[in-house]
Structures are given as structure tokens and as C-alpha cells.
Amino acid sequence: MSPRGLQVLSREVPPELQVRMGVTAAVVLVAFGLLGIRLWYLQVDKGAEMRLMSEQNRIRLVRVPAARGVVYDRHGEILVDNRPSFDVVFVPEDARRDRNQVLSTLARYLGEEEPALRQDARAGSKRPPYQGIVLRRDLDWAGVVALETHQLDLPGISLQVGPRRFYPYGPLAAHLLGYVGEVSQRELEHAGDETPYRSGDLVGKAGLERAFDEELRGESGGEQVEVDALGRRMRVIDHVPDVAGHTLWLTLDRDLQDVAERALGDRDGAIAAIDPRNGEILVMVSKPAFDPNTFARGIRREEWRGLMQDPKHPLNNRATQGQYPPGSTFKVAVAAGIAEEKIGGPNPGVHCSGGIPFGNHFFRCWKPGGHGGVDLHWAVVESCDVFFYTYGQKLGVDGIAEYARRLGLGLPTGVALENEKTGLIPDSEWKQRRFKQPWFPGETLSVAIGQGYVTATPLQMANLAATLANGGTRYRPRYVKRIEAADGSVRAVPEPEVMGEARLGKATLDKVRGAMRDVVMSERGTGKKARVLGTDVAGKTGTAQVVKLGESRERSNKGALKTRDHAWFIAYAPVDEPEIAVAAIVEHAGGGGGAIAAPLVHDILAHYFDRTQGPSPLPPTQEAHVDAD
Amino acid sequence: MRIDRRLIAHFEWQLPILALAIVGLGTVCVYSASREPGMEGLPPLVMRQLTWLAAGCVGMLLAVTFDYRRVDRSAWGIYAVVLLMILAVPFVGRVAGGSRRWIGVGPVSIQPSELMKVGLALILAHIFGRTRAVGLTLWDTVIPLVVMAVPAAAVLAQPDLGTAALLGVLAVTMLALGGVRLRWLLLLGSPGILMAPILWERLKDYQQKRILTFLNPDLDPLGSGYHVIQSKIAVGSGMIWGKGFLQGTQNHLDFLPEQHTDFIFSVFAEEWGFVGACTLLGLYLMLLLRMVVIAARTRDRFGVLLTLAIGAIFFWQVTVNVGMTTGVLPVVGVPLPLFSYGGSSLFSLLIGIGLVMNVSMRRNLF
Numbered sequence: 001m002s003p004r005g006l007q008v009l010s011r012e013v014p015p016e017l018q019v020r021m022g023v024t025a026a027v028v029l030v031a032f033g034l035l036g037i038r039l040w041y042l043q044v045d046k047g048a049e050m051r052l053m054s055e056q057n058r059i060r061l062v063r064v065p066a067a068r069g070v071v072y073d074r075h076g077e078i079l080v081d082n083r084p085s086f087d088v089v090f091v092p093e094d095a096r097r098d099r100n101q102v103l104s105t106l107a108r109y110l111g112e113e114e115p116a117l118r119q120d121a122r123a124g125s126k127r128p129p130y131q132g133i134v135l136r137r138d139l140d141w142a143g144v145v146a147l148e149t150h151q152l153d154l155p156g157i158s159l160q161v162g163p164r165r166f167y168p169y170g171p172l173a174a175h176l177l178g179y180v181g182e183v184s185q186r187e188l189e190h191a192g193d194e195t196p197y198r199s200g201d202l203v204g205k206a207g208l209e210r211a212f213d214e215e216l217r218g219e220s221g222g223e224q225v226e227v228d229a230l231g232r233r234m235r236v237i238d239h240v241p242d243v244a245g246h247t248l249w250l251t252l253d254r255d256l257q258d259v260a261e262r263a264l265g266d267r268d269g270a271i272a273a274i275d276p277r278n279g280e281i282l283v284m285v286s287k288p289a290f291d292p293n294t295f296a297r298g299i300r301r302e303e304w305r306g307l308m309q310d311p312k313h314p315l316n317n318r319a320t321q322g323q324y325p326p327g328s329t330f331k332v333a334v335a336a337g338i339a340e341e342k343i344g345g346p347n348p349g350v351h352c353s354g355g356i357p358f359g360n361h362f363f364r365c366w367k368p369g370g371h372g373g374v375d376l377h378w379a380v381v382e383s384c385d386v387f388f389y390t391y392g393q394k395l396g397v398d399g400i401a402e403y404a405r406r407l408g409l410g411l412p413t414g415v416a417l418e419n420e421k422t423g424l425i426p427d428s429e430w431k432q433r434r435f436k437q438p439w440f441p442g443e444t445l446s447v448a449i450g451q452g453y454v455t456a457t458p459l460q461m462a463n464l465a466a467t468l469a470n471g472g473t474r475y476r477p478r479y480v481k482r483i484e485a486a487d488g489s490v491r492a493v494p495e496p497e498v499m500g501e502a503r504l505g506k507a508t509l510d511k512v513r514g515a516m517r518d519v520v521m522s523e524r525g526t527g528k529k530a531r532v533l534g535t536d537v538a539g540k541t542g543t544a545q546v547v548k549l550g551e552s553r554e555r556s557n558k559g560a561l562k563t564r565d566h567a568w569f570i571a572y573a574p575v576d577e578p579e580i581a582v583a584a585i586v587e588h589a590g591g592g593g594g595a596i597a598a599p600l601v602h603d604i605l606a607h608y609f610d611r612t613q614g615p616s617p618l619p620p621t622q623e624a625h626v627d628a629d
Numbered sequence: 630m631r632i633d634r635r636l637i638a639h640f641e642w643q644l645p646i647l648a649l650a651i652v653g654l655g656t657v658c659v660y661s662a663s664r665e666p667g668m669e670g671l672p673p674l675v676m677r678q679l680t681w682l683a684a685g686c687v688g689m690l691l692a693v694t695f696d697y698r699r700v701d702r703s704a705w706g707i708y709a710v711v712l713l714m715i716l717a718v719p720f721v722g723r724v725a726g727g728s729r730r731w732i733g734v735g736p737v738s739i740q741p742s743e744l745m746k747v748g749l750a751l752i753l754a755h756i757f758g759r760t761r762a763v764g765l766t767l768w769d770t771v772i773p774l775v776v777m778a779v780p781a782a783a784v785l786a787q788p789d790l791g792t793a794a795l796l797g798v799l800a801v802t803m804l805a806l807g808g809v810r811l812r813w814l815l816l817l818g819s820p821g822i823l824m825a826p827i828l829w830e831r832l833k834d835y836q837q838k839r840i841l842t843f844l845n846p847d848l849d850p851l852g853s854g855y856h857v858i859q860s861k862i863a864v865g866s867g868m869i870w871g872k873g874f875l876q877g878t879q880n881h882l883d884f885l886p887e888q889h890t891d892f893i894f895s896v897f898a899e900e901w902g903f904v905g906a907c908t909l910l911g912l913y914l915m916l917l918l919r920m921v922v923i924a925a926r927t928r929d930r931f932g933v934l935l936t937l938a939i940g941a942i943f944f945w946q947v948t949v950n951v952g953m954t955t956g957v958l959p960v961v962g963v964p965l966p967l968f969s970y971g972g973s974s975l976f977s978l979l980i981g982i983g984l985v986m987n988v989s990m991r992r993n994l995f
Contacts, residue, residue: 013930020806024937025921031948032914036907038955042865043903050865054878054899224855 065201066218067163069245071177071208073254074282074481078168080177080209085164085297086139088147089132090121091156098155105153109146110136137298138164165202165209165296171289173257175317176281176417176479178207179295205295206315208248208479211416215483215491218245244486251280251481256607260285260584263603269566269586270318270458272477273604276466276578278496279475281415283582283604284459286318320413320420323455324585327544328366328383328593329568330404330450332468332512335380337403338391339508349375352386359442363389366543380515381525383541385449392448397439400447401427406502407464407474409456414476414499423460426453451545462583465570468516469538469578471509472502516540517575520598527569529598532606536575539601541593542568564588569597573605580608641923641986645689647916648967648982652682652975654909655968658897661875662888663970674889674970681972685979692983696991700984701931704755708776711748714741715783722787730787742784742792743973747981749796750803750938752776757807758931765809770817773800773807790832791891791962795945802941806934856892861956863895864906871902889970891962894954909968913947923989932988939981942966 042050071080088106092099103121107114120135139147139159147159165180183203197203201220204213221242260271260283273283288310294303307315316322338348354370355362365371365385371378379387392400405411410425424430426447428439446452456464459477467474476497483492504512516538519525526541544566567589572581582601589596656678663674671679700707714732722729723738731738756773777800785793804814829837863877872878877899888896898906920940924933943966950965952958964971966978 013928013933014808016808017806017930017933018925020808021921021925021933021937024806024940025918028914028917028921028944031944032910035910035948035951035955038952038957039864039898039903039906039910042861042955043867043898043906044869046865047868047903050862051868053862054866 064221064223064239064242065162066220066242067244068165068180068202068209068218069212069216069247069486071216071248071250073250073252073257074280075253075255076249077254079173079250079252079254081166081168082163083166084161085137086144087134087160087162088136088139088143089158089160090135091132091158092121102154102156105150106135106147106157109150109154110139110143112136132158132160134160138296165292167292167296169254169258170291170293172254172261173252173284174207174289174292175286175319176207176252176284177292178209178211179205179290179292180209181205181295181299206418207317208250208416209292210418212248212480212483215248216245218486219243246491247484247486248480249482249484251275251282251479252284253282253608256604257283257285259607260600260604261287261289263600264584264586267586267589268312268318269584269589270322271582271584271600271604272319272459272462273580273582273608274459274462274466274475274477276469276475276572276581279463279466279477280481280496281477281479282580282608284317284319284479286316286322288312288314290314317417318585319458320415320417322457322585323421323423324458324566324568324587325452325454325544325546326409326450326456326461327542327566327568328385328450329461329540329542329570329583330409330454330456331380331383331388331448332516332540332570333404333407333409333464334388334392334395334400334448334450335376335515336407336468336502336504336508336512337395337399339376339511340403340504341395341399343391343394347375348387348391349373350379350384350387350390352384354386356386356389358389358393358445361442363445376511377515377518378524380512380540381518381522383519383526388448389445393441393444395448397444397447398427398429400444401425404454406500406504407467408500409454409460409464411460411500413457413459413463414497415459416478416480420459421457423456424453450542458583458585461568461570461585462581465539465572465583466578466581467502468509468513469572469581472504473498474500474502513538513575516572520571521575526592526594527571527598529594530569530571530601530605532573532602532609535573535605535609537571537573537601537605538575538578539569539571539598541598542566542570543592544568546588564590565592567591567596568593569601571598571601571605573609580605636990639990639992641693641989643919644916644923644982644986644989647912647919648689648979649686651909651912651916651967654897654912655893655965655970656682657874658893658900658968659889659970661877661900662893662896664875677972678970678975681975682979684972685976688976689979689983689986692980693987693990695987697932697935697984697987698929700751700935701755701758704752708748708752711741711744712780714739715745715780717741718783718787730789737972740971740973742780742787742789743971744977745780745784746792746795746799746942746974747939747977747984749777749780749799750942750981751935751984753800753803753807754931754934754938757803757934760807765804765807765813767813767816769807770804770809770813773804774817776800785831788832789962791949794961795942795949795963798945799938799941802945803934803938806937806941857953857956857960860892860895860954863892864898864955867899867902867906869903871898871900871905874900876900887962890964891950891960891969892954893969894951894965897968898954910947910951913943917944920985923985923992927988927992929988929992932992936985936988939985942978942981 067082070078073079103117104114107117117135121133144159147154147157167177180202183197183201187203204210204216209216219242221240223236223239225236256273260273264271264285264287268287271283271285272281274281290307351373352365352371354368355364366383371382371384374382374384374387378384404425410423412420412422431437431439443452447454463474463477476499478494480494482490485491517536519527519541520530520537520539527539530537530539546563546565567586570583572578582604584597584600586596586600656675659678660672660675663672718729718732718741721732723731723733730740730742732741753773753776756776760769777796781793781796784796866872877896897909917940920936924936927933927936946963946966949958949961949963953960964974967975
């Protein structure tokens with residue numbers, strides 16, 4: 001950089017630097033002198049006072065968890081609320097050396113086993129000893145009285161009043177609402193350091209409690225509390241108020257949900273109802289269900305094990321996670337493909353004699369004697385398998401897959417619920433990838449009637465009906481209409497969100513929708529039981545085989561429950577300006593979709609239209625609808 | 630390697646003895662701060678600290694073996710390596726306690742920002758060793774300030790306000806010692822004050838809160854204000870003789886935050902009292918004054934400035950840390966040098982001590 005000579009010259013220490021060093025030494029001495037004075041002040045001057053404060057140092061920080069947000073249905077009925085609960089809190093530090101003594105006394109007052117209590121008390125041993133461990137949540141009144149009376153025998157034990165999640169209708173819409181639980185160690189670690197949660201906090205674990213946890217959570221406050229030698233609160237020195245979570249207004253209709261749950265009764269299955277105009281979910285049923293209140297009060301080990309080991313998996317939301325073969329309800333998608341691609345000309349037809357041979361197999365129609373001559377309209381109305389074998393084969397598996405996907409099958413609906421399943425729409429590429437085998441033409445026949453590899457979730461099928469109903473727009477199903485802060489100010493109003501377009505021509509839509517209407521409204525339709533007074537309904541039945549794919553179309557309704565068919569029905573109404581689209585499935589129903597599932601949809605639609613239009617005095621005008629022949 | 634006999638005759642004994650005395654007290658205190666009741670053997674933190682101490686002693690002795698002017702010549706290279714490590718932290722760093730500050734090398738975590746403290750001392754001594762000795766103007770401050778600002782900005786983003794502030798203070802100290810005129814220093818300060826609102830916006834919530842709380846502890850009696858109150862109680866309750874080793878209730882009942890790093894002085898003052906705290910401060914004072922003496926006897930500008938820069942790291946960290954734990958300065962995360970738990974800090978400071986020893990031993994060789 002610089003010539004060597006200059007460098008040597010500049011290396012000399014100038015006298016000014018010597019002066020600066022003197023100043024430096026002085027600064028150091030003064031600074032240390034000041035620190036020494038400060039130490040004298042704290043340790044000698046104020047020492048005795050500070051010593052006393054440290055001995056009595058029982059000022060603690062107590063977090064006050066915020067009340068989670070309240071959830072209303074679309075008409076303002078409370079679906080999720082909070083109520084006060086008394087929790088037993090144990091502060092090991094305050095119990096001092098009598099910890100075991102205290103716990104056994106507590107066990108006696110609560111009428112519980114001591115080892116279980118002791119185990120729960122140990123679970124929190126990683127925390128600082130002054131931090132409370134919640135031993136029991138939601139104590140009953142007798143327990144509260146016992147503990148209040150015997151406070152002096154129980155150093156370190158205190159009662160804490162906190163908000164408890166409350167689901168007034170128990171299992172109603174349990175899967176949509178979800179449940180809360182204590183945040184797990186794994187969740188805490190996964191969330192990293194930015195997480196607002198502390199161990200012991202409640203967090204949404206499923207359903208909307210989980211999906212909207214951030215909105216519902218609120219901000220916990222804090223209290224600086226002085227406690228006495230037994231850990232009892234003497235006074236609150238200071239506090240930061242908590243901020244309650246946001247209020248959610250759902251699109252769900254509580255009454256309609258109730259009707260749907262009653263209609264399904266104690267059978268297993270799922271129902272979803274959507275407003276085709278915007279994707280708002282009106283009903284979401286999954287059975288068997290569970291009671292989220294069990295989780296809110298702190299689920300017991302046996303209860304949890306029971307739920308986990310139940311072969312019916314009651315915690316699964318069948319509406320979004322149940323992947324069923326759609327059976328004949330799938331025919332509307334295939335029919336849309338046949339019509340749009342003009343397979344077999346403008347008006348394809350077959351003669352159904354009860355089945356067709358293909359390869360080595362004979363593929364049967366569900367109707368043993370056959371349907372005789374049918375075109376696309378009547379093939380849908382009467383659910384003729386032979387028609388769909390014939391033209392599904394011509395459309396090809398990839399063509400079928402294309403139209404199924406346009407209607408949203410095989411794709412996530414995008415609903416804000418955890419672990420949504422997509423179902424499966426097979427095509428030749430998938431077969432190659434999955435099994436390293438080419439697609440066999442015979443497999444297309446099964447696919448054409450919604451069997452084989454095809455599966456779909458009830459929510460997807462409801463959305464399919466909604467998409468056809470509104471002319472081809474596929475909305476993201478959603479269940480939150482409005483989010484309000486606790487003070488009532490509106491925070492968010494989710495807009496309808498378009499996920500895709502079916503891109504079906506008007507002629508195709510007219511054909512498919514006309515056929516779906518006659519499924520319900522014509523005398524020859526398979527879904528007549530879905531009719532309601534005063535409103536035209538369109539739909540499609542389905543009876544999905546569970547066990548064996550292939551040529552035998554014999555109904556297996558008498559065998560063991562597991563091998564019985566699923567009954568499907570999808571529908572929308574009113575036909576002209578659809579407001580509601582429904583899909584219902586009854587697992588292992590022991591009957592066809594028209595007999596078992598259509599009446600469920602009838603109940604829902606009847607209630608819906610009673611409510612919106614009032615009961616119609618007119619009898620069903622059946623003659624008017626047979627003209628489509 | 631040529632070891633001059635005169636080197637052995639002039640071996641610098643005082644600095645390493647003072648430094649090891651401080652490390653020894655610090656390790657005992659880390660033990661007290663990290664021991665859990667009912668624990669057998671040494672806590673893992675103490676084991677790690679001892680391992681780093683061994684590595685640091687080796688580094689310190691190695692730093693003595695060669696002529697320190699070689700460090701002068703490779704100053705830019707050393708600075709560049711440490712800077713690259715700091716800049717790599719956002720991409721490969723490990724997160725702990727809300728900050729991404731560490732780089733993992735096999736089983737060890739290195740905190741490059743700690744190495745930068747010594748690295749910056751080195752490069753600033755190098756720069757000011759080559760400028761005019763007096764009457765430096767604004768223009769002469771550009772390179773030193775850039776050299777400080779780049780790593781400081783990266784460290785601030787980690788976020789680590791304490792270390793970033795220390796780098797800034799170190800640079801300003803070196804500007805003053807290097808001979809920049811007072812009026813220019815004041816002029817430099819003024820845009821800093823004007824920039825304050827912008828910097829303020831860049832600070833994390835908790836950093837803003839700490840500063841606000843210092844200005845007015847009542848603002849946050851539950852958060853950082855609480856910690857200052859508890860720390861003052863801990864220090865004060867030690868009284869003259871302390872509560873005794875492992876007897877600090879503030880420490881063992883977890884009333885103190887960051888007991889083994891930023892608030893370790895509170896633990897020490899609680900257990901060893903005014904006598905212990907003054908002994909510790911006395912050790913630091915002797916260390917610093919020894920450095921000033923070494924600087925005053927050295928006839929080579931780089932050597933003088935390097936010694937003073939290393940001394941400045943110690944001075945600022947001790948005053949800021951003790952000031953913070955006794956409630957006279959805001960809570961910024963600055964550890965107590967050689968005393969707090971922290972391998973990278975211990976290691977790099979011991980090397981810094983080694984370099985000053987090197988200067989001391991060779992002051993008469995040329």
C-alpha cells in the first residue's frame with residue numbers, strides 16, 4: 001500500500017497517543033469507581049432491604065390465558081362458547097418437602113388414585129419449580145368445596161378459574177368444529193421461538209379450532225402476583241389484560257345440521273351441503289362422531305385410547321377424509337364427458353339386455369332384465385350400467401378422468417380443514433406410475449360406473465353437484481362467513497373463491513341437469529324419494545360396491561356388515577335457481593342409494609325449503625315432469 | 630520457529646494469570662447457575678466451558694509464538710474470514726432463543742459475532758496504525774466505519790443488539806484513540822442521532838421494549854422490567870459477604886433470566902456479596918490497567934492500538950454488563966468477558982489476551 005520507509009516512520013508512537021492513553025486509564029478508573037459505588041449502594045447501603053426482598057420474593061408472573069373466540073352459526077346460534085371451570089393447580093416449590101403428603105391428601109379429597117395424581121405432577125418436572133402444573137381441569141362442585149375448605153392442609157395446591165371451551169350441542173358438527181387440547185411438546189418445538197404458546201396452553205387440534213386457531217386464540221395477558229409462603233395469592237400487583245379471541249360467524253346452519261344428523265341417525269356415513277352460488281358449507285356431518293367437550297375438559301387416557309382404537313375411527317372427518325367409490329353418482333361426470341365430446345353422435349343410445357360381454361367377462365347391468373333401449377338421458381335417470389360401459393369405453397379412461405377432474409374429483413376441494421383427502425381418479429399414466437402396468441380396457445368399464453380404482457370424498461361429491469348446479473364454476477367450500485374482533489368490529493369477510501371451471505357447453509349442462517332432474521322428478525327415476533313439496537330437485541343415486549370389483553354385479557346386502565354396499569345420493573335444488581347442493585353417503589347401508597340415501601337428502605331439502613319459503617300447499621305435480629321422455 | 634531467549638525473559642505473566650483467575654471464578658459461577666438440584670457430576674454447560682477453556686489456552690499460547698506484526702500484515706485476511714462466517718450465518722446458522730447466531734462445525738457451535746469483536750479490534754488497529762497520527766478528519770473515518778458497519782448490520786439482523794452495539798462502540802473508541810478530532814467525532818454523532826428513528830423501526834419488538842423499559846421500568850413490569858428488578862434484588866441481597874456458594878435463592882429459584890450468560894454477574898454478586906463482586910471488578914481493573922501499561926511501554930503504533938482495542942472490548946463489556954445487572958444501564962445482551970458461559974467468546978478473548986501478551990513480550994525487540 002504505502003512505501004516501506006513511510007510505513008516504518010508511521011509506526012512510531014506519537015506523543016499524542018501517550019496522552020490519549022492517560023485519558024483512557026482515567027476513564028477506566030472513573031467507570032469502575034462508579035460501578036463500585038453502585039455495588040456499595042445495592043449491597044451495603046440497601047443490602048439488608050434487598051436481602052429481605054429476596055427472602056420474601058414471591059412475586060410471580062402468572063399468565064392469564066385469553067378466552068378463545070366464540071363461534072356462531074349463520075343465524076347467530078352459539079356453536080362454541082366458553083364457560084368458567086375450576087382447575088387444580090399444583091406449585092411444587094410451595095409444597096416444599098411435603099409434596100408426597102400434599103398429593104396423597106389431595107387424592108383423598110378428590111376421591112382419586114394417588115399414583116395417577118403423582119404421575120401428572122411429575123409430568124411437569126422440567127418446568128421451574130415455582131410454575132404451576134394443572135393437575136385436574138374442570139373440577140366438579142364437590143371437589144371445589146373440598147379444596148376450598150381444606151386449603152391449609154394443601155400447601156402448593158390452589159384453584160384457578162379459567163375459561164373452558166364449551167360445545168353446547170355436544171357432538172353436533174363435531175368434525176367441523178374440531179376440538180382443543182394442551183399444546184404438545186412437539187408442537188412447541190416445531191413452532192420455534194416465535195410461538196405465542198407456552199406449555200399448558202390450549203390449542204386447536206382439529207377442525208375449525210385448528211384451522212382458525214390464530215383468529216380464535218386471542219392474546220394472553222399476565223399478572224404480577226404476590227403469593228404467600230403457601231403459594232396462595234395475596235394480591236395482584238400489576239396486570240396486563242388479555243385480549244379475547246375473534247368471533248367466527250359460520251356459514252353452517254345449526255338447524256339444518258341437526259336435521260341431517262338426525263336423518264343419518266346412528267348409521268355411519270357423511271353428509272355435506274353447499275350453497276352452489278358461493279361454496280358456503282351449510283351442513284357437514286360425519287358419523288360416528290365424538291363429543292368435543294371431552295377434549296375441552298382434558299381427555300382421560302382411557303377415553304383417548306378408546307377413540308384411537310375404535311375400528312370406526314370416530315375422529316376422522318368422513319366428509320373430507322372418507323374416500324369412497326362414488327358408484328353410480330360418478331355417472332354424471334361420465335355423462336358430461338360423453339355429451340361434451342359427442343361420443344356416439346348427438347344422441348347416443350344402446351339396447352340394454354342386462355349386461356354386455358367384454359373380453360372374458362360378462363359385465364352386468366344392475367337391472368337383471370335390462371333397460372331395453374336407452375339414450376343418455378334415460379341412462380342417467382335409470383342408472384343403466386350398459387350405456388356407461390359402452391360409451392365410457394369409447395370416451396376412454398383418460399377422457400373420463402379429464403371430466404371428473406373438471407368437476408373437482410381427484411383434487412383437493414381446498415376446504416380449510418386438516419388432512420383433506422383427494423380421492424382418486426385413475427388414468428393410464430397413474431396406472432403406469434403406480435403399478436408399472438398399462439391400462440387394461442376392461443378396467444375402463446368399472447371406472448365408467450364409478451367403481452374400480454375411483455374414489456371420492458362426500459365433500460367432493462357435494463361440490464360436484466354444486467358445480468353442475470351453478471353452470472360449471474367450482475368454488476372453494478368454506479364455512480366462515482365473517483370474522484369479528486371481540487369488540488364487534490369486523491376483521492374479515494371471506495369472499496367466494498373460484499378453484500376452477502368445468503368448461504361444459506350449454507348443451508351438455510342441459511342434458512346432464514335435465515337427466516338429474518328426472519332422476520328425482522320422473523316416475524322412472526331412481527331417486528324419487530328425494531322429492532320435496534313445491535320444489536324441483538335434481539339428483540343422482542349411487543350404490544357403491546365395497547368388496548369386489550369386476551363382473552359380478554350381484555348386490556351384497558345380506559352378508560357381513562363390512563361387505564355391504566354404500567348408499568350414495570347427490571342432489572341440488574331448486575332445479576332452476578339452485579341454492580343448495582347435497583351429497584350423502586350411508587356406509588354399508590344394506591340398500592341402494594335411492595332407497596337409503598335419497599330419503600336423507602329429502603329430509604334436509606324439506607327442512608331447508610320449509611325454512612326459506614314456508615311449506616307449500618301444492619301437491620307434487622308429477623305429470624308435469626314426465627314430459628322429458 | 631525461532632524462540633528468542635529475550636522472549637522467555639520477558640514473558641508476560643500478569644495478563645494470563647489475571648485472565649485465568651477471572652475464567653476460574655466464572656466457571657465456578659456457571660456451575661452454580663446451571664446446576665440442577667439432585668444432579669450428579671458436572672453440568673454439561675461446565676464441561677463445555679472447560680473444553681473451550683482448554684482450546685482457548687492453546688490458542689492464547691499459540692498467539693504468543695510468532696511476531697505479532699505478522700498479524701498486522703494478515704489483518705484484512707483474518708477480518709475477511711470472520712466476516713464471511715457472519716454473512717454465512719443466515720444461510721447455515723443454528724437458531725436458539727429467537728436468534729440465529731451460531732454456525733455448527735461438527736459437534737461444536739461457533740458464534741462468529743463473538744470472533745468479530747477481536748477481528749474488528751485487529752483490523753481497526755491495522756488501519757489506524759497506518760494513518761497520520763494526529764488531526765484525522767472526516768475522510769479518515771470512512772473505512773473504519775464501513776469495516777465496522779458491515780458486520781454490525783449483519784449481527785443486528787440476527788438479531789443481536791448487544792454485540793452490534795459493542796462493535797459500534799469499539800469503532801468509536803478506536804476513532805478517538807486513533808486521533809480523529811473531537812469536532813469530527815461530534816459531527817459524526819449528529820447523523821447518528823438523526824438516524825435514530827429509522828434504526829428504532831428496525832429493532833425487534835423485544836429490543837424496543839428493553840430500551841423503553843430502561844427509560845421507564847413501569848412500562849413493562851411483567852417483562853424485562855421484572856428481570857431488572859429481580860437482578861437488582863439478587864445483587865443487593867448478597868450484602869457484604871454473599872449468601873455463599875450455591876446458596877443464591879434468586880439464582881436457584883429461577884428468578885433470574887439468562888443466569889449463565891448475560892445475568893451471571895447477578896448470580897455471582899448474590900452468592901459472593903460486595904466483597905466478591907469488588908474482587909471480580911478488581912481483577913478486571915488490574916487486567917485493564919495492565920493493558921494500558923503494556924500499551925504505554927510499546928513503541929510500535931500497531932502494537933499500542935491493538936492492545937488498547939482489546940482492552941476496549943473488555944472495558945465496554947464489563948461496564949455495560951455490570952451496569953445492566955445493577956440497573957443503571959439498559960438490558961442489552963452483552964456477556965461478562967471471560968466470565969459468562971459462551972465458548973466462542975471465551976476462545977476469542979483468550980486469543981486477544983495472547984496477542985496483547987505477544988505485544989508486551991516483543992516491545993523491546995525492535
